[in-house]
Amino acid sequence: MEGMQKLVKNWSSKGREEALALFKESFSSFNHDSMMNLHRSAESSLYGLFYDLFSCCINNEIDSDEVGDFCKSLLTSLDSSPILSSLITDVLSSLDAEVSCSEDKSQRKSLRSLTLSLVSVTGDDLLKERLDMDSLEGAGFISSKNSFNQKYVKTKTKIYYKQQKFNLCREENEGFSKLISELGHEPLVGVDHGQVLDSIKSLIGRFSMDPNRVLDVILQAFESHFDQRHFFIPLLRSYPCSSSTFINILGFKYHTYHLSDSDGQCPPTPPSLYSLTAVLLNEGMINIHGLTPHLRLSMEEFKELHQSIADNANAIYRKANIVTLTDKTDEEKEKEAEAAQKLK
Template sequence: KMAAATVVVPVEWIKNWEKSGRGEFLHLCRILSENKSHDSSTYRDFQQALYELSYHVIKGNLKHEQASNVLSDISEFREDMPSILADVFCILDIETNCLEEKSKRDYFTQLVLACLYLVSDTVLKERLDPETLESLGLIKQSQQFNQKSVKIKTKLFYKQQKFNLLREENEGYAKLIAELGQDLSGNITSDLILENIKSLIGCFNLDPNRVLDVILEVFECRPEHDDFFISLLESYMSMCEPQTLCHILGFKFKFYQ
C-alpha cells in the first residue's frame, strides 16, 4: 500500500470532478503557485496536490484524460511545472513498481503517456526507471540504455582529465622539471623521486605519457646520472603499458631525423 500523506485534494472533488471538483482543484493550484520559492510550504503542498491527483488516476477514481487536461491548464501557473510533474511521476514509478496489482501500474503508464506533451523526453529519461521508459516507448531497450548511461556517467565523473601540453599546467610541469633537475649527489634515490612524481601527476592531473617524455628529456641533458635515470625509468615503466616507452622513443627518433 502506498504511504498516505496529508490530504490536500478532498475525495469529494474527485467524485464531483466535472461539476465542481475540477474548478476547485484549479483554484487550489493557482493559490499554491503564487509563492514561487521551492523552500515554502505552499510549494510542497503544490507537489502534494499533483501527487494526489495522479494517485486518484492510479486508483481508478479519475480518468487519465481528465487529469492530463487539468494538468495542462495548471502548467501555465508555473514555469517549473514539467520538472515538478516529472518528480511526481518518479515517485509514483517507484511505488507502482512495488505493487502487485497490475491495473495500477497500467493506469500509471496511461497517465504518463497522456502527459508526454507536458514533460519533455529528456526530463523523463532523467527521472524514470529504464524499464518504464521502454514501456512508454521513449527508449528502445532498457538494458542498452542502462549500459550507455553507465558509460556516460563514468566518462563524466570518473575519467581523469589529463594535461598533455606544458602550457596547460605550467606549475605542475615546472615542479616536475625541478624535481628531476635537482642535485642528485646526496641521499636522493629514484624511489623517492618516483613517489614525488606520482604525487605531482595526481595533484596537477599531468599526463603520465608526457611525464615520461619529460623524464627522457632531462635524462638527455644529464647523461652523467645514467644509473639514477635508468633506475627511475624502470620503476616508472611498471605503472605504464610496456609499449609506451617504445612509442615515445620512436616518435622522438622520427621527429629528430
C-alpha cells in the first residue's frame, strides 16, 4: 500500500509510467498460469495492485478519471480485456462490501465515481452481476433498487418455476386416436422410436394433449404389446418426464384395481401390470421405494405374506421327503411273505 501511495504522489511526473510497468510485470507472472493466481493476497499480485490503486482513489489521493484512463491504457497494452475486466470488477465488489460497512459517506461517493470511470473497461453486465444493488442504484445503473429486485424475482420465477398448464377441456379425441395409431403398428420391427417420439410431441402441441395422459396411453400400449420391448423401452427412456411421473401413473393404475365394485369385491390386478412394473424396475426407470406407497398391502402385510409363502413351501418340501412304509403294494407284500416261508 505504501509503495502505491508513493507512485500516486508522483503520478503526473513518473508515477504513472512506473505503475504501468509494475502492473505489466505482475501480469506476465500469471499470464500462462491458472486463474487462481489472480486472487493471491500478496502485494505483488495483480489483484493486490488494483486493490491498492482503487483504495487510494477512494481515499481521494488520486482522481477517479486518472484511474479510469490508466486502466484503459493497461488493457490496451496487454490485450487481455476479458481477464482484467473480470479482475477489476472483483476488486470493485470487494471494496463495495468494505465501504458499505463504513460510516464515511465520502468513500461511498468516491467509489461511485470510480465505478463510473471504469464502465468502459468492465462493461455494464459484469457490474450488474457482482455489485450490490445499492451501489448500482447510486451509480445510476438501475433506476430503482426495489423495481429492479421485483423484476429480478419475476424473471427468475419465470425461468425456473414456470408451470406447464394444460386445459383438458381443449383436448381433442382426434389426438389420442392418432396416438393409438402411432403405437399400434404390428410388428414394431424397424420402427425408429425417435421418429415416433417426435410425432407424439407434435400431437401433444397440435391437439393440446396432457403429456401425462399421453404417457399413460404409451404404458397401456406397452402392457398390451409386451413382446415389443425393443421398441417401447427406448421410447419410454426418451420421453421427457421424471421417474416420479412413471411411479404416479403406475400407482393410479394399481389404485384402480383396488377399488371395490358394486358387490364390494376388488377386481383382480392383471398379471400384465405386474410384468410392466417389473420391467420398469429392472430397467432402472422407477424404484421400489417410490412405488411401495401405491401398493395395496403395507410393508408389515408384505412381510406376513412372504413368511406365509415361505412356510407353505417348507411344508411341501418336508412332506415330499418323507418315506412312508405303510403304503406298500400287494406285490411287495407277496414277496415279503415268500421270503419269510423260505426262512422257515
